[in-house]
Amino acid sequence: MAKKEILPLKQETDIVLIRQRVRQSAEVAKLGLVSQTKIVTAASEIARNALIYGGGGECVIEDTARNGRSAVHLVITDQGKGIEDINKAMVDGYTSGNGLGLGLSGAKRLVDEFAIESAPGKGTRVELWKWR
Amino acid sequence: MVDKIPILKMGKYLLLSIQVDMHDQLALDLQEDLTNQIVKHRAKGVLIDISSLEIVDSFIGRMLSHIANVSRILDAKVIVVGMQPAVAITLVELGLSLDGIATALNVEKGMARLEQMVADDELLELARGEERDTSAKAGD
Structure with a gap:
């Protein structure tokens, strides 16, 4: 059941591929349409973020289970300059670039479990879970 | 991958239907292309059909807002039609409200609304023109 795939995240078109593969995993996990849309949007x-602010990295997509429920598990990592103040970065509307500042905070609201690890100079690792 | 989204001209309106999963550059190109077409055709209204879009993330949401703002400045009305329910739910939870963007359930309703918006605008302009005429006469 557990199937793991590592996708590169080096250019914009990779984001489209990641979205498509996350959609497939969400279908495999038999998530409802709204849940599918949420995890795909969060992944996007x-x-x-990982591409623009982190200079790219990779996305690990895993078809798995969580507490007996089928689940999609994503880990998106980059080796960029990292986030100095994660609490600040998680606030709606905060952006260090020219985005809307909804990426991190919005993605967190869209998934069942969200974890972020980052330190200056050490890149960023974001983990997303969505289960049935 | 698709590298261009076609924009159709119909009378004083421009119609476009986004039917592919857009990568970011494609969305930016569309923005620019549409802006040029509005000016070229002196379009009064733009209808954007997103019924085939399976997700709208903050980037595409921002693109739609940009298109609406630029069009307004160029004196064209914009309406976004056909958003899937799951996409609407996700957008709101993401924190995007698409402020200032007119929406309609489907192309038919959207076109009717767009025609109404443009007609209202023309009436308003006409009324303003008459006002100017009368005030000019009064000044004589």
Whole structure:
């Protein structure tokens, strides 16, 4: 059941591929249409962050289960300059670039479990879970 | 991958239907292309059909807002039609409200609304013109 795939995240078109693969995993996990849309949207936001602010990285997509429920598990990492103040970065509307500042905070609201690890100079790792 | 989204001209309106999963550059190109077409055709209204879009993330949401703002400045009305329910739910939870963007359930309703918006605008302009005429006469 557990199937793991590693996708590169080096250019904009990779975000589209990640969205498509996350959609497939969400279908495999038999998520409802709204849940599918939410995890795909969250993945898109985080992947774009990793590409634009983190200079790219990779996305690990895993078809798995959580507490007996089928689930999609994503880990998106980059080796960029990292986030100095994660609490600040998680606030709606905060952006260090020219985005809307909804990527991290919005993605967190769209998934069942969200974890972020980052330190200056050490890149960023975001983990997303959505289960049935 | 698709590298261009076609924009159709119909009378004083421009119609476009986004039917592919857009990568970011494609969305930016569309923005620019549409702006040029509005000016070129002196379009009064733009209808954007997103019924095939399976997600709208903050980037595409921002693109729609940009298109609406630029069009307004160029004196064209914009209406976005056909958003899937799951996409609407997700957008709101993401924190995007698409402020200032007119929406309609489907192309038919959207076109009717767009025609109404443009007609209202023309009436308003006509009324203003008459006002100017009368005030000019009064000044004589």
